[in-house]
Amino acid sequence: MINPMDIPALRSGMAKQPLNPVEKPELMELFVDIDESRAAFEQFQRDFADPRWLDHGAIVVAAGREQTGKTALLYRCARWLTQHLGAPGQQVKVLDCTRVELTAVTSIDARMQEVCTYLKDELFSAGIVIDERLLAAESPRSLIPRLSKAVTPDVVLVIVLPSSDDLVAEITTYAGLVPKRVMLLTETPYLENPDDARVLVERSRAVSSVLGLGLLKGADGDLFYHKRRLLHPDDADVPAPADGTLERIIKARDTTIGDLQKLIWEVYDDLRRRNDAVPEVTYDHITDYYFRVAHGGRK
């Protein structure tokens, strides 16, 4: 029996990395348009359908608690832009800075410094720098504003920044630096309300867009399960969740897409390991699983 939640780079039901279709386009099929993420993605498509944003630059903020799929959404937006920029003769280059190792304890200045060092490396290896002086820039404050002039004119830079964590002032700083033909994609789990995030970027001269992600709604559970289940059409043994089970789970507490994925994966993994042939997965199965193994949050 397969686990319907099995996706690449998954460990104990949790993704090691967010889905990144920029790097691996085949991952696009794993995206499930549950309510909020679809709305957020569609908003991005609307906001940037018109390529005139290129004249001002852009800052995009994904706001929402942990495990709501913010980073995956930003990658998805970046990938969409590579295909739908709408500016003939221009091509999108995505630079992913989320790998920069940052801790929340690091100060904003030091964090931005790290990002700057990483960006310079990426720009250099992409071979798109036309003004070498750019590589001498010592902080994002001097680097980012010069990007449009120092990089090949037919390149549009889309830079995915690391999460700003609770240091949301960092987002405002970045928003003040964006030049033409550059889009900064950033995120924070510390702002749930998109209006709070809008305040951070409203004074920027760049085009700004705030994408809010939130909790699952009752019906999202079945939608998510069935879309993933379809990826494994050949395995007939997989028992489906009983009617209303996932909805009940979702409504019992604040549940995110990450929570749900982990829960379903763990329950199916348990069934598989116990070799339990059940006709369907009920709420009792899930409760039983948690009572057995979830003491203290440890398996």
Add this chain to the structure above:
Amino acid sequence: MTDPQVAATPAGEINPFPSSAVAQVAQIGADTVTIPTDAIRQATAELKDYLANTATPAGSFGRGRVVAIVGDYGSGKSHLAFHLLSEARAEGGRNVQGVYLSSPPTNFIDLYRDFARNLYENKAAVVEDRVRQMYAEVVADSLANSPVHEPVRQRLLDAESDPKELVRENRWAESIFLSQVQERLAGITDNRAFITALTLLMRDGFSDAVWEWFQGNEPGAALRDRGIVQRITAHEGTALEAMGVFALLIAHGRNRFVVVIDEVDQLLSAASLPTDELLSALKKLLTVFADAGAFLVLAGLPDFLNTLRQDVRERIGNQVHMTALTADDVVEYIKQRQERALGERRLQPFTEDTVRYIVEVANGMPRHIVALCYFLYRRSFDEGVPVNDAMVRTVARENLYVRSTDSMHAEVRRVLTSRGLTYYRDRYVGATQVAYYVPLGEISEGRVFAAVLLVTRTLLDDSQFDDLLERIAGLKAEGDHEVLLVVVGLVPERYQGRLRDALGRDPLAYDSRRFIEQLEAELKAMERGFERLADRDPVVTLLARVDRMGQQLANTQGLILRMASHLDTVASTSEQRVSELARQLGEVIEGSARGERLTTPGLPGSPAALPAEVAGAFNEVLGLLDVPRRVTHVFDLAFRNTEDSVSARRLLRMTLRHEKAQTAAGVSVLLQELTESYRSAVTEWYRDLTDPPAEDDMQRLKEIGQTFTLLLDYLPTRHIEPLADFSPAGEDERADALGEDLRARRVLQTSDALEALSGRVEMLLPASMSEQ
């Protein structure tokens, strides 16, 4: 009454009484004996009432208490305070926290630093625990409607699982939970900086930065980025507010918080604030703690309450007055101590009569009673006879107030010098020897008017008192001087009236906190008296004053020059030490290059060398005792051919022939050797540990300390004085009052450090091991 430790003689005979009767919080333990006097009963009842009153809902104000413990030195205030803290811990377990603030701070900012340092040492148990509790509640609430999570929720509420870990493992929404923790904290304080900092304690990697700030330092970059920009210790106001926030947090909900501020009188007298501002700050402190639901104990000398404004006094609830111990109390104490230490509930070698006499001699003061019991037990054991009245007198004379006598002389010299007065020590006036003869000026040609100071210890019996009266009468008959009697110790009530009649003024009882002030006032009055007496030209009086002022100025300049030359000596001694260190380091490096193993693990990963704090404590004492090295330095100088060599040779000629200097050298060497041996024994103990120390190990460490303390008792530390400040730089001034003063201070410092050493080692060593 205080009895932190029991001393064993080297032969193994146990002295059931503690050698140091000064209460130390770290040493209060199972073998402590507390006699339930009225004061102790009253304060304990108040505490129990506070602890029992857990029905008051969380956050409701006014459930805190402020209690004052007042009494003289050695009357057992600190002991009572510790007793309350240990009672609180025993009664309340995890929900009760206690903080003891000692080493009297000079202002509220220092008091805050002390408070924060205390919290930091127990940070996991106190502050973080409270925030974690809130965090656990928040996470548990989020699971309340989810039956599948019920076991997880229950474990959280029972504090069996750590919310921080649980959230991290499940990748739950830390941001949301922490913002809910912030909302809860907002119910306790509206100080945003504190809310942010406390919440950060629940995130990985922030603890150090947050505690740096809590301890009064500048906020680091990680905190500044989060809106925390001001030092807590920037003003007394912010420091007081911070204490309030901590108290509210720690005493939150069903929790209880007991805070002791000892020697509060010193805080009041030393604070830099103008009185009104100071009292308002104190009032705020009391309000803050009471509102926070804490149990605040203020311990101080009897008059501290009188210095408070009415509105401040009103904030203090119960006032507990320390009372003298009765003979019955002491009989019970002796029996209990012997039962604990020797397993036999007995009074011998004491009798009920000797106990009564001890109580009388010590005026019922617990600190002196405990000290007398210790020395009397030892003497009785050494001499093989039961304790008798004569032995009590001898022991009291030899041991009580010895330190005070040294300090008193140092202070007399300081006052006389700073007033520009010349004085003569141990001089005869007629047939009577006086401690100080201080000429104040000429009344007429050849007639000198003087102040004379008589010094006596506790008056123990009638014959001693009669002698004293005779001496006073003899002095009075001589005329042309005023007599001031300084008593170091006690004047039994029955002698007081007659003394006053004989002297024409009250005797001055030595009390280190007020003596300088009192002596100055007496001398000033005597100078005025002299000026009135000398019916003479005001210009001449004025000239006498100018003369004294000139002398004062010269003394000050002398002191400055002396300090400058001392700094030079310090520099040259430091250079020597640096080169010595470099040599030792060289040896170490060479050794390691040869592949020698420098450390032998005792505890896994721990070197055989003592932990830095403990090694530091030993080095500090050995540094003070380093007379031989100082002498060697002067000998070395004497053989050279420089300007210093001349003074070095002169200094040696002047010093070496005196027996006192030879004794000083001997005692210094013995003290040094004793300390070195103690250090070796402790190092060996440490090296032999294979696991964290068990109870047996701790007992052994304690015994090692007791042997040290016991042997220390037989070495008269004060005899090192003639060599205490031995260097050619001070040569010219060695004989004068300032030089004497510097040496006396150094001796006091050395003797304090020696006495505290075993206590420090026993406290620091286990603490530094638990940190490893």
